[in-house]
Amino acid sequence: MSVVKCDKCAPLKYESLIEAADYIKTKISFTPKVGIICGTGLGLVGKIVENAIPIKYEEIPNFPVSGVEGHAGQLLLGYLSGVPVMVMQGRTHHYEGYPLWKCALPVRVMKLLGVTHLIVSNAAGGVNPKLNVGDIMLIKDHVNFMGFTGNNPLQGLNDKRFGPRFLSLTNAYNKKLIQIGKEVAEELNIENRVKDGIFTCLGGPNFETPAEINFLKLAGIDAVGMSTIYEVITARHCEMEVLAFSLITNITASEDNSDLEHDHDQNVDVGKSNEGLLQCFVKNVVEKINKL
């Protein structure tokens, strides 16, 4: 019988992260202020990055490489409204076989490069009937079911150079940044499509059963995806300010509509058909973050 070894060495060796950051530094001559992680179908936000320098994930030492459709798998370093940004076009997920610390590794690399504010996006299924396909849900809190099972990106030896062993997550989702999201929604005349709510991330890659969705409803969940929480935890650990949002790409199947089937292509398509809106939304949010 094979025994699962508890690796006492910090999985995220500081030197490995420095190596990744140093590689990126050789390509740029500015300090990125805002990091943006684009989820499924949301990578099109990258199209509006000015003077973009692309760097493929596979070029960067120790970086996790995503193979999911709808994820370009590259960084774009450049500017949005004159603000220096570092955009991740695609991310890795636990279901690709990576441990959570590795999925979240790019967040620490961002920190080492000077990023202070992180915008995290994802495609998610609407659990709360108040959410419609195409809505943007500003995440105001999360329930970390993967954490309930003992799976957490901060597992292993803690490296104090990033943050404390025991992390408070009371204000994980910055209220000022949520307010900025709401203000931008008003400016763009999309208040009716921008809501706030509680997010959860499950392991995937299958979508949830109707019974699981009924359970999530009982737990007060508004939207469900397969990412984000591990990046948010890692970002808060190293004191980055976080705004996270879900693009609602489908309504989940529950006991009320239990024949509803899902597919990943729909998630990508909803991202594409909201391209212009998401670009404006993110650009205006970045502009306002820069003025804080």
Ligand code: HPA
């Ligand atoms: N469930 C989980 N993840 C998702 C969904 C969903 O319904 N839609 C997009 N990502």
